[in-house]
Amino acid sequence: MxxxxxxxxxxxxxxxxxxxxxxxxxxxxESLEVVLIAAAFDQDVSLAFIDDGVYQIAKGQDTKSxxxxxxxxxxxxxxxxxxxxxYVQKESMEARGLTDKDFLVPVEIKTAAxxxxxxxxxxxxxxx
Amino acid sequence: xxxxILINEGPYTHxxxxxxxxxxxxxxxxxxxxxxxxxxxxxxxNATKLxxxxxxxxxxxxxxxxxxxxxxxxxxxxxxxxxxxxxxxDNLAAEFRISGLGQLVESGIQADRLVTFGD
Numbered sequence: 001m002x003x004x005x006x007x008x009x010x011x012x013x014x015x016x017x018x019x020x021x022x023x024x025x026x027x028x029x030e031s032l033e034v035v036l037i038a039a040a041f042d043q044d045v046s047l048a049f050i051d052d053g054v055y056q057i058a059k060g061q062d063t064k065s066x067x068x069x070x071x072x073x074x075x076x077x078x079x080x081x082x083x084x085x086x087y088v089q090k091e092s093m094e095a096r097g098l099t100d101k102d103f104l105v106p107v108e109i110k111t112a113a114x115x116x117x118x119x120x121x122x123x124x125x126x127x128x
Numbered sequence: 129x130x131x132x133i134l135i136n137e138g139p140y141t142h143x144x145x146x147x148x149x150x151x152x153x154x155x156x157x158x159x160x161x162x163x164x165x166x167x168x169x170x171x172x173x174n175a176t177k178l179x180x181x182x183x184x185x186x187x188x189x190x191x192x193x194x195x196x197x198x199x200x201x202x203x204x205x206x207x208x209x210x211x212x213x214x215x216x217x218d219n220l221a222a223e224f225r226i227s228g229l230g231q232l233v234e235s236g237i238q239a240d241r242l243v244t245f246g247d
Contacts, residue, residue, distance in 0.1 A: 010237050027247075030169055033208060037229040041237065124236040126134070127244065128169075 012123035013044045018053035019127060023068055028056045031128035032074055039081035046085035046122075047078075048115055049107070050092045057086070057103045075105050089115050131155055132239030133165040134232065136246030138173035139188035140181070144246035145174050149191060151243065156199055163239040164202040165192070166232045167224075171246060172210040175203070177221040189221045196223040204231045 016035050020027040038045055049056060056075070063070040078084070086107045093099070093109065100109055110118065119125060133152060137144035152162055167174050179189040196203050203224045205215060210226055220226060236242045 012237055014233075014236060026169065030209060034168075034229050034232065038233045040230070041233050043233070043237065124242050126236070126242075128136075 011042065011044055013046075013121060014038060014124045014126065015046045015048055015119060015122045017048045017050065017119075017125060017127040018056055019051045020056075021052040022056045022061065022072065023063060023066060027128040028053070029071055031126070032071065034126065034128075035078070035083065036074075036081065039078075039083055045083050046087065046118070047083070048087045048089065048110075048118075050089040050115070052092075052096075054088055054092050054096060054098060057088075057105055057107065058098065059102055059104050072104060078105065087115060087118065129155075129240045130161045130163050130238070132163045132232075132235035132242040134235075134242060134244045134246075135165065135167050135171040135174060136169040136244065138170035139179065141170075142246060145171070145188055145192075146186075148243075148245035149188070149195065151245070152201070153195065162199070162201055164204055164231065164235045165196075166235055167203070167205045168209050168229075168232065169246065170213070172205050172213055172215050175205045175210070175221050175224040176215050176219050178219055179221070193221055193223040206232070 016031055018028060018031055022028045061070050061072040086105055087110045088107045090109050090111045133148055135145055135148050139145045155162065174189060174192060181187055192203060195201060205224055205226045206229055207226050217226060
């Protein structure tokens with residue numbers, strides 16, 4: 001199918017907006033699953049992490065005691081799929097006592113206003 | 129306009145599927161096209177034929193199937209999300225089909241607008 005898409009030549013801006021903590025609900029994991037599939041479609045993909053979503057890419061996750069798979073290392077693989085536009089919302093990060101050193105992957109820190117302007121440029125926003 | 133629809137919540141607990149249904153009906157009535165309705169997250173629970181609500185309540189599953197039949201809608205259920213939640217070919221409701229997440233991405237590419245219903 002990705003071949004079909006490249007043939008059609010349509011490249012849209014897709015932004016995946018991740019708003020939820022990595023565990024407690026399935027939204028973070030199932031969002032990541034869409035991102036990985038989407039990588040095959042040669043689209044212009046970016047990810048935004050806001051609210052508790054900033055915890056999805058926080059270092060040092062340990063899920064042993066809750067019996068849930070720790071999928072955080074998968075975010076490190078995104079670069080292999082040429083997905084390297086990862087934005088963390090500054091206000092959400094600061095409100096949770098995190099800094100740009102606390103993430104598993106290289107990210108750009110954006111204020112709410114900056115992120116809002118980026119969202120304005122997107123063709124497709126998928127929010128999980 | 130050509131709309132892609134994404135439904136991320138199951139029936140009855142959330143209003144998302146009801147709202148999406150009303151949106152699709154209204155869009156079709158206005159002459160718009162529906163490229164595809166994609167069911168993801170708990171939204172896959174909209175596609176089980178085992179759903180059997182009380183007589184005086186709406187049957188959300190059958191309602192989607194009827195609308196799909198009437199308007200030749202493409203109702204697609206994510207395979208990974210479905211298998212996680214016990215939805216498979218043998219309990220899949222009429223007019224739905226199971227396929228991959230690529231169908232969602234494709235809808236984002238092909239439709240003029242992708243509209244999400246559910247948290």
